[in-house]
Amino acid sequence: MRSVIFSISLLLLASCGNEQPKETSVVTETPAGPALQTTINSIAKTAKAKIAVASINVETGDTFYYNATDHVPTQSTIKFPLAIMIMKQVDSGRISLDEKFTLTKEELAIPGGKTLTEALHGGNSMKVHSLLEYMTHVSDNISFFGLTRRVGGGKKIEEYIKSTGLQGIGVTQREGEPYIDFSNPYDTWCTAQDMAKLMVKFYKGELMSKTSTDTLRSIMERTTGGTKRIKGLLPEGTVVAHKTGSSDTRDGKTIAINDIGIVTLPNGQHEAMAIYVHDITGDLEYGESVIAAVAKAIYDDAVKK
Numbered sequence: 001m002r003s004v005i006f007s008i009s010l011l012l013l014a015s016c017g018n019e020q021p022k023e024t025s026v027v028t029e030t031p032a033g034p035a036l037q038t039t040i041n042s043i044a045k046t047a048k049a050k051i052a053v054a055s056i057n058v059e060t061g062d063t064f065y066y067n068a069t070d071h072v073p074t075q076s077t078i079k080f081p082l083a084i085m086i087m088k089q090v091d092s093g094r095i096s097l098d099e100k101f102t103l104t105k106e107e108l109a110i111p112g113g114k115t116l117t118e119a120l121h122g123g124n125s126m127k128v129h130s131l132l133e134y135m136t137h138v139s140d141n142i143s144f145f146g147l148t149r150r151v152g153g154g155k156k157i158e159e160y161i162k163s164t165g166l167q168g169i170g171v172t173q174r175e176g177e178p179y180i181d182f183s184n185p186y187d188t189w190c191t192a193q194d195m196a197k198l199m200v201k202f203y204k205g206e207l208m209s210k211t212s213t214d215t216l217r218s219i220m221e222r223t224t225g226g227t228k229r230i231k232g233l234l235p236e237g238t239v240v241a242h243k244t245g246s247s248d249t250r251d252g253k254t255i256a257i258n259d260i261g262i263v264t265l266p267n268g269q270h271e272a273m274a275i276y277v278h279d280i281t282g283d284l285e286y287g288e289s290v291i292a293a294v295a296k297a298i299y300d301d302a303v304k305k
Helices: 002-018 035-044 075-092 114-120 128-137 141-150 155-164 192-203 210-221 284-304
Strands: 050-057 062-064 101-102 125-127 238-244 251-263 270-281
Touching: 035 050, 035 062, 035 284, 050 192, 050 284, 062 238, 062 284, 075 141, 075 155, 075 192, 075 210, 075 238, 075 251, 101 141, 114 125, 114 128, 114 141, 125 128, 128 141, 128 210, 192 210, 192 251, 192 270, 210 238, 210 251, 251 284, 270 284
Parallel strands: none
Antiparallel strands: 050 062, 050 270, 101 125, 238 251, 251 270
């Protein structure tokens, strides 16, 4: 694994000598420079996986897209728009963050929720704010399924994203139930481009009140999982508000390892990154190393501008 990270790091170093002249930023969608394109091309060529990447500077609108309209498995990155929907219901008064939410027996039996069930101490209810934190910090599945039921089902998440003007989302719901069906991961998909655009809308405060935006951003900045993904090769202390997504590894193959987030740059600007690595020949650690390399390349390019 170290050899994989080392070889990718060499590609990043090789690109540093191709720095482009600094240009005046404008608030519009403008493409990133050729140096970044060259680096991402090199990473993609050597990676034992497919990658889809979108990055958008929140303040300037500068963009970089690589396979950004491909349909990729969302995995748990779908929890980000769900969290937005919950906060919108808080804004409308339909739900309170301090309100106790009761989970069903079916939800409590869902795999991937050990940390939450331990915290419940045999109970079945928890404050909505705590459920949001578990869903984000450790990508808990019990809270995810429960809160999905709360908003009216998985298809409501798709409907919500499309209501923002973004079409790059597709959700498959279990027949007769409110829950998302992940049995075929490619049936619940997104595009990196539209997930990055959703993050920009969120960070600009276009989707909910300032209080709710600040609350969700704080939760995402305190995420404890995925430290080897977007944050993996960035300078220590870099603030990243992010949400991960992962699948299991079976017979040496991994369907998807993802990370989406807003990175605070040294100049105070913010870079939205949506990095999806899928059809991986390798394990979680390998997928994370590819994400880290891509994120470092985007970060370095943004810092030069």
